[in-house]
Amino acid sequence: MKTREFLLSCLLILVSFCLFPASVLAVSDAQFTVVNNGASSWRLESYSPSEANVGPLAVPSPTLNLVIGKRYEITDPNFSVHPFELIAKGASAAQDTILLSMRVGVTGTFESNPNVNWQDNGTAVVAFTLTPALAADAMAVPGQVPGYRCGVHTTTMRGNIDIKAAPVCGDPNHPFLPGDINHDCTVDLFDFALLAQNWLDCTSPDPNCGYLPWP
Ligand SMILES: [Ca+2]
Numbered sequence: 001m002k003t004r005e006f007l008l009s010c011l012l013i014l015v016s017f018c019l020f021p022a023s024v025l026a027v028s029d030a031q032f033t034v035v036n037n038g039a040s041s042w043r044l045e046s047y048s049p050s051e052a053n054v055g056p057l058a059v060p061s062p063t064l065n066l067v068i069g070k071r072y073e074i075t076d077p078n079f080s081v082h083p084f085e086l087i088a089k090g091a092s093a094a095q096d097t098i099l100l101s102m103r104v105g106v107t108g109t110f111e112s113n114p115n116v117n118w119q120d121n122g123t124a125v126v127a128f129t130l131t132p133a134l135a136a137d138a139m140a141v142p143g144q145v146p147g148y149r150c151g152v153h154t155t156t157m158r159g160n161i162d163i164k165a166a167p168v169c170g171d172p173n174h175p176f177l178p179g180d181i182n183h184d185c186t187v188d189l190f191d192f193a194l195l196a197q198n199w200l201d202c203t204s205p206d207p208n209c210g211y212l213p214w215p
Contacts, residue, residue, distance in 0.1 A: 028073040036082040041154045061159035069166040071129040081151045089147025093154035103151030
């Protein structure tokens, strides 16, 4: 058996055992907690993981940074008095469009969207996925911007949301590593298999190694 064929056979075995990690049920990508400053503003109390960079803490109704494609879990401990709402924020509360709402008796326009998968069981914790459709709806409506508010104190407890594009493999924050031959942002046996497929092949014209076409 040629060396290259032997290598490829070994790789096939390794690939079958090593490259199919058990799937993990994605609950949420990030979690954050919002609390009220009286009835005058919101406060972002905490978030995790730290790289989610949801927003500044201890700032009245801060602009929240949310990323398209991510699933978020929100904790709103005082939700019965200050129910969190995700909105297309108008110039005034009367011009807001409610997209998701923790307020009892209020149903946002995206709560039944299966991809958004709004989970609200009447507790302090809710979850949703910021789908491209939800983000586009929140962003694209003339005269409105992505935002959030309290479903009761709609005129005072309101803030903006900065929608971030979903990260993609190869963008400046997720560069291709040396050795990532197939550019899938992982250096693994698939890259090694590509290397092995062409091991000792040559296309050099000088010194000529016999690669066609000629000259
Ligand atoms: Ca790769």
